[in-house]
Amino acid sequence: KAGVTQTPRYLIKTRGQQVTLSCSPISGHRSVSWYQQTPGQGLQFLFEYFSETQRNKGNFPGRFSGRQFSNSRSEMNVSTLELGDSALYLCASSHRTGQENTGELFFGEGSRLTVL
Amino acid sequence: GIQVEQSPPDLILQEGANSTLRCNFSDSVNNLQWFHQNPWGQLINLFYIPSGTKQNGRLSATTVATERYSLLYISSSQTTDSGVYFCAVERIWSRDDKIIFGKGTRLHILP
Numbered sequence: 001k002a003g004v005t006q007t008p009r010y011l012i013k014t015r016g017q018q019v020t021l022s023c024s025p026i027s028g029h030r031s032v033s034w035y036q037q038t039p040g041q042g043l044q045f046l047f048e049y050f051s052e053t054q055r056n057k058g059n060f061p062g063r064f065s066g067r068q069f070s071n072s073r074s075e076m077n078v079s080t081l082e083l084g085d086s087a088l089y090l091c092a093s094s095h096r097t098g099q100e101n102t103g104e105l106f107f108g109e110g111s112r113l114t115v116l
Numbered sequence: 117g118i119q120v121e122q123s124p125p126d127l128i129l130q131e132g133a134n135s136t137l138r139c140n141f142s143d144s145v146n147n148l149q150w151f152h153q154n155p156w157g158q159l160i161n162l163f164y165i166p167s168g169t170k171q172n173g174r175l176s177a178t179t180v181a182t183e184r185y186s187l188l189y190i191s192s193s194q195t196t197d198s199g200v201y202f203c204a205v206e207r208i209w210s211r212d213d214k215i216i217f218g219k220g221t222r223l224h225i226l227p
Contacts, residue, residue: 033215037157043202043217056214088157102147102166102208105215107159 002027004093004108012114018079021111025072025093031055031103032074034066037088037110046089049074050096078113086115118143120205122218129193130226137188137221139203147206148179150188152199153220159202162188193225 005024013019025032033048045058049068066076072093078085090110096103119142129135139148150162163170163177165186170177174194179186190197200220 035215035217042219043204045214045216048214058214090157090159092159102206104161104164105149105204106161107151109156109158112157 004091004106006089006091006108006111008111009109010112010114012116013081014116015081015083017081018077019081019113020075020077021089021091021113023074023076023091023093023108025074025091026095026106029093029095029106030072031094031096032068032072033092033094033105034074034076035090035092036060037090038084038086043090046076081115083115086113088112118145118205118207118216120203120216120218122201122203122221124221125219126222126224128224128226131193131195133193133225135190135193135223137190137201137223139186139188139205139218141184141186141205143207144181144184145205146208147204147215148186149204150177150186151202151204152197153202154199162201190223193223195225195227198223198225 007022031050034046037043047057048055052068063079068074088110092105092107094103121140123138151159165177165179167181174191176189202220204217
């Protein structure tokens with residue numbers, strides 16, 4: 001069974017640009033969540049999607065957005081990049097359902113973004 | 117929101133030693149997981165353990181939900197155990213229904 005796949009693995013952008021990251025969950029998983037990891041702030045929750053709907057959102061500015069498609073694949077977008085957006089972005093999938101809102105998280109290898 | 121504290125922040129051990137990593141959380145939770153982050157950044161699942169005790173080879177974990185802590189035990193450490201260990205908690209049906217990570221314990225196993 002394939003794991004969580006994130007693309008691209010590495011990317012370099014300049015300030016002011018935008019970036020789109022992709023995440024394909026484990027087959028059968030309908031919940032996808034995103035996290036940002038930086039040396040200063042650690043691992044922080046960005047948002048979670050379930051059945052194409054955003055279930056929850058962390059404390060990040062509106063420049064950070066996401067969406068989920070009918071096949072459960074998810075994308076996140078960061079617009080008007082800032083130096084502080086340099087981070088490892090991790091995606092996780094889970095078999096959690098709308099009623100049972102807990103479930104084991106399985107992470108991808110991450111997308112490492114550098115903003116120059 | 118829920119606060120998650122991990123201790124110790126850093127741990128250096130000789131190969132073959134045993135270790136205990138702790139995760140304290142400030143409120144009741146419905147979900148608790150332990151992860152090991154490998155050198156390439158991927159979070160590897162160790163245990164999904166909202167309560168009780170589980171074992172997997174040299175690793176075991178115990179969560180005492182009523183006392184709001186979890187412990188991760190590593191026995192007979194190997195150099196491949198090096199890395200950062202995170203615990204993550206979640207509390208559903210609350211205003212803060214989202215995954216909260218601790219800051220991690222960085223483990224160095226010396227050959």
